[in-house]
Amino acid sequence: MTCVQSNHVSTPAHATDVQEVFTELGSRPEGLSDGAVSAALEKYGPNALPQAQEETALQRLLRQLRDPMIYVLIAAAVVTAFLGHIVDTVVIAAVVIINSLVGFFQEGKAANALAAIRDMLSPTTEVRRDGTWATLDSGELVPGDVIRLRAGDRIPADLRLFETASLRVEESALTGESVPADKNTRPVAADADLGDRSSMAFSGTTVAAGSGQGVVTATGEDTEIGRITTMLGEVQKVETPLTRSMTRFSSILAVGAVGLAVLMIIVSVILYGTDWGEVLMSAIGFAVAAIPEGLPAVMAITLALGVQKMADRNAITRRLNSVETLGSVTTICTDKTGTLTRNEMTVRAIHTREHTYEVTGTGYAPEGEILLDDAPVTTADHPDLARMAEVAVYANDASVEKHDGEWQLTGEPTDGGIRTFALKAGEDGSAQRLAAVPFDSEYKYMATVDDMPDGPIIHLKGAPDRLLERCDRQSAPGGGTEALDAAYWEEHIERLGFRGMRVLAAAWREGAETDELDTSDVDGGGFVFLGLYGIIDPPRDEVTEAVRTVQEAGVRVRMITGDHASTATAIAKEIGLRGERAITGAELEAASDSDLRSIVHDHDIYARTSPEHKLRLVQALQANGEVVAMTGDGVNDAPSLKQSDVGVAMGIKGTEATKDAADVVLADDNFATIAAAVKMGRTIYDNLRKAIVFMLPTNGAQGLVIFVAMLVGMTLPITPLQVLWVNLITAVTLSLALSFEPAEPGIMKRRPRDPEDSILDSEAILRILYVSVLIGGATIAVFQYLQMNGSSLETSRTIAVNTLVLGQVFYLFTARFSRVSALRKELFTTNPVSWLCVGIMLALQLAFCYLPFMQAAFHTTAVGWFGWVVPVAAGIVVFLAVEADKLIRRH
Template sequence: MNAAPHAHDVRTVFEDLGSRPEGLSSADAATALERHGENALPQAAEETWWQRLLRQFRDPMIYVLIAAGVMTALLGEVVDTIVIAAVVIINAAVGFFQEGKAANALAAIRDMLSPSSEVLRDNAWVTVASSELVPGDVVRLRPGDKVPADLRLFQSSSLRIEESALTGESVPADKRIEAVAEGSDLGDRTSMAFSGTTVAAGTGLGVVTATGADTQIGHITTMLDEVEAAETPLTRSMSRFSSMLAVGAVLLAALMIAVSVIIYGTSWGEVLMSAIGFAVAAIPEGLPAVMAITLALGVQKMAARNAITRRLTSVETLGSVTTVCTDKTGTLTRNEMTVRAVHTRNHTYEVTGTGYAPEGRLLLDDEVVTPDGHLDLARMAQVAAYANDAGVEKRDGRWVLTGEPTDGGLRTFALKAGVDDTARRIAEVPFDSEFKYMATLDALEQGAVVHLKGAPDRLLDRCDRQSSPDGGTEPLDRAYWEGKIEEFGARGLRVLAAAWKRGEGLDDVTVGDVDAGGFVFLGLYGIIDPPRDEVVDAVRTVQEAGVRVRMITGDHASTASAIAREVGLAGHRAITGAELEKATDSELQTIVRDHDVYARTSPEHKLRLVQALQANGEVVAMTGDGVNDAPSLKQSDVGVAMGIKGTEATKDAADIVLADDNFATIAAAMKMGRTIYDNLRKAIVFMLPTNGAQGLVIFVAMLVGMTLPITPLQVLWVNLITAVTLSLALSFEPAEPGIMQRRPRNPDAALLDSEAILRILYVSVLIGGATIAVFQYLQMNDASLEVSRTIAVNTLVVGQVFYLFSARFSRVSALRRELFTTNPVSWLCVALMLALQLAFTYLPFMQAAFDTTSVGLLSWGVPILAGVLVFAAVEVDKLIRRRV
């Protein structure tokens, strides 16, 4: 098929396809079906449950733990093997169940296709499965039909097609049969009907030019299949961090083995168990579980704020984004046409309120007015009410449109003005894209009246007079109205006009009656799909957080620029899809640095823009609601879909779905993401001294040839209960003050800075040194090995409890009221930790499992003293840093 059927006349298209207006024969269709294949979109293989489960084990720290488990099993240490296996399995299970079902965007797009179609075969209309359509088939379109394939139209009667999911257009596109320029944007190809779109009004005939993967929607599925999900900043940071810890632990364990065997002649069995104990001690095996639980808690909190997160790491990633790319229609705006201004020869009236809810005011010079005292406004409201086939009604608390969006906006304006359609309609001329107007003959109290609304130029051609300021009429001043039309257009408003004339003696109205003229021009309606009420504040909040907001829409440049100015994105002109088409990838990287508004974009353009931003080092969140947004949502670091008006394809390609379609929810999600990252970092800075202290105890003991103060199994116990109690407490920490005034963090920055590393080192030395000192003191005073190890473990645990109190506040002193009031979960976790440790010390079956024994009440004084010293040291460190 010719590469651009929209740019060629119908006869040429039929010749290229080997078809004719009478359609194909059944034999020709069967041959074509063998050649082109079914009219179906390609299917990508889904991730199976076991692939998702295996992915949970892809972590260097988990690899070391698995190796340790295998070694303990070979050495016959059954209890150690069971505990290590339990830790690994619990971590995997948490990630597996929290992550949920993987995305399946292609299946959702396939659901958009029509199941059957009316086709002209063998000179007769038949209904066939849409999958059997082939290029050259002639298809009939009726209102409500889904377009089954890409069609070149050759007959059209008032045909209008809803294409917003594909092109981003706010209103249905008028379709004609005339060819358009070859380089036309997708939304300007008026001679085409695209697969997956819906017929809003009128009828038409078209010849199939592309099926399956060759259609425009097929290109989108191909792009989705080719796009690889981006690795999140947290995933990258944790991967680097895990690799460094795992490699370091293995190297130090190897060093210990060499020293023990060569210098002290320790047996291989004993030295291997000690090395395994060190590796287990040095690796925070509870960290993956803490990370998963912290993210899961964030997911639950965001669900309460109407943001449904489909992938755990997406919440944190949203907290680190540097750029939010947003679609306009349905995201920044409601995708609900609204009359914003009404201009008559007397005045310009501003109309407040958004969407189809008839809630708003009519303003003149900022003063509220009513049609009762303004005849010009009353007549504009009457035309909006009477020359209208749309309706709005309240369902389940929401105002819902029945009919076309533009008519819905006019109906809502009429209701705001207090005018309902109470007249008896005698006759009508329905809207047609050929003549671009609608006329009704209505019986009013004062007699029959013809109400006319439509494109301003068409109405001006049919008017010889205009309404005058005194309520009468005067000769039409066409130049005046053309100037006002340009003014409204510069504001990004879609302009419709209203006119009327007396209809005495008429019992019908036809196109000929309208074209005969004699109308009085009443004025102009300025209509727009306005920004949501909450968007302006939300955009400001996001910008104050150091995040740049960019609008990428398929709508016209003037409309995009007008909305951009209203939401606070003014400053640069809109870059069009045609300009993006000409730009190389390197030129595009320069363009995205300087411009924030992009109009008349295709799905390919959106995808390239996201890729260019990522190439510049940006962490990109992309929001959208149409299937045209799906590839860029999948490519972005965080894809955010609208839950109410978003297509299923968009939701399935996204990481986060906004249940309320509210852009402001993104700002709340960003704050939650930053809080989660802070809390994860606090958890790491808290957990590592536990591992550092344990590793130090075993490392020093082996290097100097002393008895191990704690056994490998006791190490696992401390790590596990610390992770599920104390570390988890940090997941509930509230956001720090000023968190949304920070600059976004550098996604390539290390997870831990020098301050965090220094704190981890000295706290590890303090707790580890106290543990060794306590153990050695007890051994020198003839305490049993079980008693010495039990008190040593208690010293580790109590030291961690006191360190938790200080770690909750990274910079400021922990000696404050908020220590007791802002995170009650932390106190519950401390109580649980101490209860578990008491069970570890005193319950017989725990004593048997972990080689512990009961100790006297006074023996707890030593661990408490060690904990106080740790707390004091960290607080002094914070005080010095604040002073310096």
């Protein structure tokens, strides 16, 4: 892996001796002089991240108008206004404005991820200059400054450490590590991964324990977190599959409508000598009839309903189109820590010289059993297990307590897991502590002297290699002790490590009545080695089932984590991901773009990854034609979340930068919620497609009526204003009803749709055509029949409009079920909103026919029973025709 380094030193700071770093930066442990600070500030600028430009409210509003169909409607409004048809202009303009406002208010203010990252930087810090310590604004820091760190401090810049005391830094937001990183002053390899650079402390991370001092090697955008902000600024958000499909669809529809309108004008003027004003109004009426101007509003409302339903399932959606895109994903790239796992370290195995015990339960709740050969056991029957629980409870500074129904940890995660194991074993740690050596990353152990019933005991817990060095005996099977067999323990340490576990060891020795204990007492040896703790951050209980569900739906799950390869592989196998091993960051670094496309095709597990690796992986998957959902919680995930088709951030443990870069935020940090969101996304897409397949025959029938009338020179069966009326009430009633349809059976058993496919397939196009002909033909036939039998023009047109409306009502009933018959009880039980919408539309249509002011506005008249029976008969014919088509296709 190529080492990313500060711009201010010629070699990587983490691989360079501290004195050389001071020399290259022109600094010293006493800090910079005032003159050096001024020169550095002029050269490197302030310690600040770049500002991002926010989208204004006006820009967001104008973005709602970027649709070819809307362009045609705006042009139609302009022409009608020019011709003096103000009512038509107002109705068209109202449709456009309503559509725009729905999208504007649903989307909300655009995100600013960079502002959230800037908030991660420390506002002030302790700096040493000319030998004097002072608290300064972090923005004044320059390379070469000397910084002091204490527990709880947020680190203000990238530092090369030159003094540490039990220093541990929480870096999960940057590296993905599930536990704080131990820090020291020793150089590491130049090609060390970011998470392995133990001699460095990085801007935006937090000191978890201990203290230290370091020299600033990079500030502002040159820091590791600064590079992430640069990457964020360079990432261009990809269009969603729905946006691409709708753009193509809208363009084709708009061009087709305008082209046919022009043809109508030419034919009417040349063949029939029709007046230009009348021709233009008829052409506008045709364009408005043919274009489903209510579609953008229906789409926005359908997506908004999906947003609300997803919020009820703990998925907060920040952009409307992201709801549908979740239903189109072919790959979910997920972080491990906190998403697939609980981010709560748990003891899974105890190995002693006598037995290997398995421990059930997850997290810090002391709920679970200790099993031997799948049978529960107790410490009373197994002294070796009792000794392990004893060390776990006494050589431990963490506590787990129940607050508001939740078990919460105070202290280090690993200690919390061991404390929980002790509670499961029934050990409460009631003896008095006499003295202690706290854990330190230099010697990697913790020791306590405790006043036990049989006399003082030194309990020792820590890294296995450090404890083996201090032991000369081990617990023997059946009781007593025997000579230490280091090779035996090394073999079992490796076995637990292969299972992805972090391994700690336990030992003990008789002590003395004392209130003092130091490392020399421990390093003197003479301890008895007791056994090993196998600790892991386990998968969430519901994750395995959720992964299986999305895999059955044809969605591939890939794990991309900053954790170690063995841990990633173990968790992946446990939850059902495929792959024998994890691909490491070093391998990704060495791969070309074409090689990477092959790698992502064949592998699902990636470990020790950097932000650049995650971004490249998402780009490689997209280059392979995948629709990618990316989850994450750290600021290191922000660029890849922004690049992905759907970025999914963790709401509980995620950083604000990650949430702001994402499209969806999970309120419960749970992968199972993503699986539910995928189902919701597919349901929404189905409902959008149903709405389109429903609306287009409606518009097709209206357009066909005007088009045929103009071509053959007959009186228009419906006026352009009546067309607008039908479009408006259809959009706000019948089309909206389809937004409330539940998921169809087997929706999570089918493959994801191809994002390049048209939103309409051949079956849908054929249905649109014949339903358009049926409803449009019936409307023309009814109008001509009434005209031939002496009915007035107002009566003929009113009944023609009723035929259009009732044809659409009956078509709605069958359109609710795309593939199966609508003649089922679910037609009456699963979507009561559809019946409410039909009722509202019929009430509006009654007003259209019988209210005097409506009659005056739309040139209609009251009609008798014949004016309703004939339209109902036409609607029944439409219903039966579609049902027959579905029956033929099923068989």
